[in-house]
Amino acid sequence: MSTPTAGPGFAPDPTIDLQGSPNRLGPKLPIPHLGIQPDATKPWWYIAGIVLAQFGLFVALLAPATVSIQLKITTLTDVPAEQASMTAMVIAPGALAAVIFNALGGRISDRTTSGLGRRRPWIVLGSAGLTLALVLIALATGPLLMAVGWFISQAFANLAFAAFLASVADQLPSEQYGKTSGLIGIAQNVGIMVATWLSAWLSGDMLALFLVPALIGLALMTLYALMIPEPVLKENRYPFNLRELATTFWTNPLKHPDFGLAWWGRALIVLASYLFITFRLLYMTNHLGLAAGAAAAAVAVGVTIYTVASMVASLLAGWLSDYLGRRKVMVAVAILLFGVATYMLLHAETVTAFYLVEAVMGFAYGMYVAVDLALVLDVLPDRENAGKDLGVFNMANALPQSLAPGIGGFLLANLGGGTDFTALLVAALIAAVIGAVLTMFIRGVK
Template sequence: MTSTRPETGFPPDPTIDLQGSPNLIGPRLPIPHLGITPDAKRPAWFIGGVFLAQFGLFVALLGPATVSIALKAQTLASSPAEQAAITALALSPGAIAAVIFNALGGRISDRTTSRFGRRRPWIIGGIVAMSLALLLIATATGPLTMGIGWFLAQACANMAFAAFLASVSDQLPSEQYGKTSGIIGIAQNVGIMVATWLAAFLESNMLLLFMVPAVLGAVLMAVYALMLPEPVLKENRHPFNLRELISTFWTNPIRFPDFGLAWWGRFLIILASYLFVVFRVQYMTDHLGLPTAEATKAVATGVTIYTIVSMFASFFAGWLSDRIGKRKVIVAGAILVFGIGTYMLLHADTVTAFYLCEAVMGLAYGAYVAVDLALVLDVLPDRENAGKDLGVFNMANALPQSLAGGLGGFLLARIGGGTDFTALLVAALVSAVIGAVITMLIRGVK
């Protein structure tokens, strides 16, 4: 890599500013050449910034998705069925935002000509706008306003996340994919844990419940954005017409079958996870019979167990993947074990049994996230437009998070009467089993 000219063997490109946009935090780092996999490792402090950015985003965004919106729904309705319906109504519009703005955010950041780089403006702008949308949810007086706020929050967060994940692809050599993937997975789970504990302590104050995580996320994402040494485009290389706009939301799975299979594997495990996660608080109150205050604290303890186990699993799985040079077997096995963990929840009748299920799911998900991102980076169709392809892949991460609210709400409210979780958790198991089978069909990665 170099900060002043392309690497030896690459002719000068008039569309690229050779000076680039240097990082503003930390020792000066070399700027990667556009579209070329870097050949030098990033230092540990930069990888720490990746951790902080992922942690901050997930504290801010997944707190509402996993706990806060369900708690907000409890302030608007008294019956379990009404609360499930309000949660589903509030979360469902986010699915549309996830589909549109994850891929669109990646494509736009690929082509941004700002003197501050391609990714940095969208990371900072997206996370600040997401915080304002969460403020709208916190002050909402009905499910419609909550739904609008969640749509906007998902739109802005996905713009930021698409640019963030593309920046990871821009900055790292392939030999850092596995370990960094594991670190990102740990940050995700730690973020959910911290968001859950914040919800347990702030559940009586809706404004603080939403805004404390939002401000924390905005600060940490901005810090990472200022750590980026960015290549700068002076002009777009490709026209942005209707055909290009439509292609933003599509990577041909026939032409790139491994990428398509990895997409569906991610979609199905996230769907399996969030079919339970969105209704975790209600599971504790209606399946285990805990009061709301005790339920939120038990959920926080369960998530802590999940996170600690997943951290060890992530470290080990990431190391093992790099050591043996295999990814898909670990990913598929982890998805299958996760599905079994969700099914075990049906037979949990004590808080201790719930904690055991959380440990099994944490073990599986920690191993999964440690290796899956590395697998995806290995099968990217086009490195120069990594933002676009990763944006499409991010749809498999964000879309089921929002769809789970509507699907889970239907299964719980319509089939389970608001209190029977059988249909919900069986659906999660089936989703995970299919995801494991699909992942094993990938051919380009061992």
């Protein structure tokens, strides 16, 4: 099916192949015109493909990030302070790779001239590279090789994720943003839940612990890649030079203040989240006093509760934001509630209390992710280069993840002796409060 005309006032663009690259699965869909938001809504099966892809990638990536790496580290040392330091050492370089390759991946996919489209090749190649890199972590014999493997894992995963998220901006009309954002939020949290359960079930087999989630991610991301009706660039319209490379990692917040404020809101809630998530298993063993196996199982139950609460919140918030046309107030309230919930963890002295806090955190985060992506898509500075701008925005996911292990590891190891989580969780609360305040200054979205 050919690309629809751009409409009055748009001259034919010789750099675009009008035939495009049709979807390989499902009934043929119209191929969007490059840089113009589609008017036609996508069918249910296409939205299902988006949701499954998000689920698969988060299973593959979040299993090691939340549990598996910490489980492997507990086999290397049983000293709490050393576990905290090793966790920071392994995870921090990978999060730095996420910062670099998310933005770079978005720019590369914007410029890709493959006959398969701009996004499809990177979704598949990134997922395959992630799978191989996770095998390297599984076979590593020490923290240094684990850190190298995690760096490579995050590099490939974020190449795939940047292309995936840009494809969502390419393909959906505005009226599907809120509901789809809510479903993506559910998929993200269900992915985390499944990842933690897989980690608990496979904890006795290090290769399966890393490989099984990776294969799930590869299969579902590839499935979605085959569903995309892609515009095709015949040639790049922009030179790729040092200036272009530098702007890959930058969207001017003075020129686009709403985008900048949304970026900081995301960065601060992710920082608040990962200050705890990075050390969640250690919280269970060193704060609540559980053995490693019991801690992994308790984390899996807690994440299940978190996920159910987030699913309820995502469905309600996504629908409500589309119905009311309001985004920022809901985002700000969600960030603030999440920060308060992280602080409540200081007063959880039993596993039951931990589960109650997980429910509050899940509701807050589900409400946040359901509305925040819709808010960001509404304030994108340049729709033709959506991959680049979303790559910059996703640095707000990745950069705090690179900072959280170092900040959290310092606070936990040096101020808490590996067992006192007060400084760590107070820092999470402060980050969330600032993020909520900044979000309220966004003007272009109600």
